[in-house]
Amino acid sequence: MPVESNLPDVVDILGVGYGPSNLGLAIALQEHNAAVPARERLTSVFVERQSEFKWHTGMLLPGATMQISFLKDLATQRNTRSEFTFLNYLEQRGRLTHFINLQTFFPSRIEFHDYLSWAADKVRADVHYGTSATAVAWNGRHFEVTTRSAAGSRTLRARNIVLAGGLTPKLPDDVDATDRVFHNHRVLDRLDALPSVNQERFVVVGAGQSAAEVMAHLHQRYPSAEVHGVMSKYGYSPADDSPYANRVFDPEAVDDFYSASPQLRDELMAYHRSTNYSAVDLPLIEDLYEREYTERVTGRRRLFVHGASGLSSLTESGDAVEVTIFHRPTASESRMRCDAVVFATGFRPLDLHGILGSLAEECRFAADGTPEVERDYRLRTDPSVSGGIYLQGGTEHSHGLTSSLLSNIAVRSGELVFSLAAHTRLADNPPLTAVLTH
Template sequence: MSEPHTERTTGDVAGIEHVDVVGIGFGPSNLALAVAIEEHNGAVGEGARLTYCFVERQDRFGWHRGMLLEDATMQISFLKDLATLRNPTSRFSFLSYLHARDRLVDFINYGSVFPTRLEFHDYLEWAAGSFTERVHYGAEVTEVVPVREAAGEPVGLVDVVASRADGAPVRVRARNVVLATGLTPNVPREAVLGRRVWHNRDLLTRIPELAGTTPKRFAVVGAGQSAAETVDYLHRTFPDAEVCAVFARYGYSPADDSAFANRIFDPSAVDDFYDAPADVKQRIMGYHGNTNYSVVDPELIEELYRRHYHERVAGRERLQFHNVSRVADVVDMGDRVELAVESLIDGSREVLAADVVVYATGYRSSDPLWLLDPALAGACARDEAGRLQVLRDYRIATHRAAGAAPLSAGIYVQGATEHTHGITSTLLSTVAARSGEIVDSLTGALVPDAGPAEPIRGEAPADPVATTAR
């Protein structure tokens, strides 16, 4: 691995780290970027190498730890790892991980292309371990500001400003920044997360709080894979408790995992989607939303139905379904939570008292520019709908904001590009290919799009909201 690059220049604040690219967030997307940069650096001469680092608010690498259920499997092939689709010989591939863990033959005998979520998380941690010196863990970014050389000159550098829990500052100066801040929970307005109202991302971290108690009822809101997994887990873990699933559908819908439909996750599908007219983009998302959104693995659907049916035969229904319904209100009463469950058919309501309510209602993308200084955010172009204009190489199109200097520093984004790059934007399926494309753009090997023909008025970022993936 190439050595970290830190330098001091005249007029700079002493001790600022200078790099070609800094990544904000160090989840799977920017981890794949680290792998791609490192492999690029290993293939070129010293003068062509990229210097880089990442800033991550967690104290160590972690990816949806609260949903690492023991027997939950990935929904993508192990070949869609951090590197294989870009570089099949990579030392950061899942196969290399298996070899390093002395489990390659065992995995082959396992006979499935879908590892458990626990194992895939261990793989990601294993890969992240090679970049410990490149990541400022435990540092939360507070702002990204332009570095102004002289009035009217293009802004070619930005400073990423962060602070640690103990107040110690972190400041990195870079020519390019890659925003990969992830997704945040999508919770309805009527719900306030607290001691008895959870989001499923925190399931395993909150369960220990119930030690020494005997919960009588759980309510799980949502109809997707995470919701079904949460229902299954709670039903198995608490054999004396009722588990009530609440969702607007008539029943869980199966995920379309057929070979042809899965082509929507191919790297080439990103090109097709990017080049498609707006109405075609909308149709593609409508046609293939059932490959990822609010759908459940058929095997899990069958298992839950079988369990529910057997309970009806036995005369004790612990597993209950409130379908074609919605939660109209939720009130934390201190010793319990009361949900007003409203039928979408006739409007009738039923009040459920539960020890815990788990919202498995997915995630939503926040505006990725919320960390940027207003001058930087104002230079980022938006379309007529107010959405960011993102070029094919994942660089945000920029223009000269009113009264501001032009921006030549690169601002790239991973995750908030579904409107431009399609359904895989927040998923693992194309992280290997995407990271390679960003590296090619950073090094000039990929010629970027020209961007918007006419300047588009920039806007300051809205407050962040939040989002999730396949």
């Protein structure tokens, strides 16, 4: 529940972006403030470019389920007594007993989105929706963040900023998005807006969970259309969600990963990529294969998986997209006209240089371009920048696989609040040596 903005001239925390990560932070801040004396409470404001809280609404496909337990919600692993847990959401919605009868740890994606929206309405956070952060500067004492909204431009000042700008959809370098060629993250919106469906044929590029989900959805939504999956693998690989492999998402694994050498970090990432990247839930793989096999039996083929393949050409012409599917082992080609091409080709992390501008020159980056980050997710900066720049996402290289996932939001939010409170107290009460030097 957004509160009426009555901010001091300088807030303790300015959050850029208001998806699940900064929503979790807002909840942790509210619970922190309720537990400490008034003088120790932290002030905050968030800016979000969307007009309301939304989380990947273009991928809320019917039947799609979460890939993490409902217990990895916004609060439970940090505070089991929180009023913002998924279980309390179910009780408030009158569905607790019905959910128990489902006998599952994995709610539908539609339901989890409703939970997130419920939490966003419930928490008392000052959120400026429809507002983008266009520039960030350090004035020697505070951050000055220039924002833009329908009402015009405004400058907000904060002692610390928390960047949670989310992920940017990634298309191949030689592909431009159009009405018929698009990324999967808004597939439902894009399908609803298709100018026409004349070819009754779709192509999906990618081998991960999203690609498989889009394949299944298109095959069901358009019962007369062919659906072609194109991937460099021979087929979809199952995600490793076994109990021991899932330890890579445990809060303790963040400490392990952060303290490991760069070589060991690379090894751990290679070992466990199948828990998240280019991997699909086994029941969905089996469902797609059964559909394809049944069509082979009946002789009415609609579902095709082109393994060890890629697109060698793509041209939009009139009411169709013409593609060439290149089979790498044999160098053979298949040309076809389709109504749309969906790229399930992943995301890029937040562009720190883009959002920080010249302030990025005061931040430390490794030789490979990745930011240097402290264990508390604080970006390493030149000593002249005494305020904290915290990252929610974009820290996979330093903190492991949970960086851009929901798995660790509750625990990470608590760690951020602890660090923000400590640094804010230090700024308000500098050491005696620091006082004597000024």
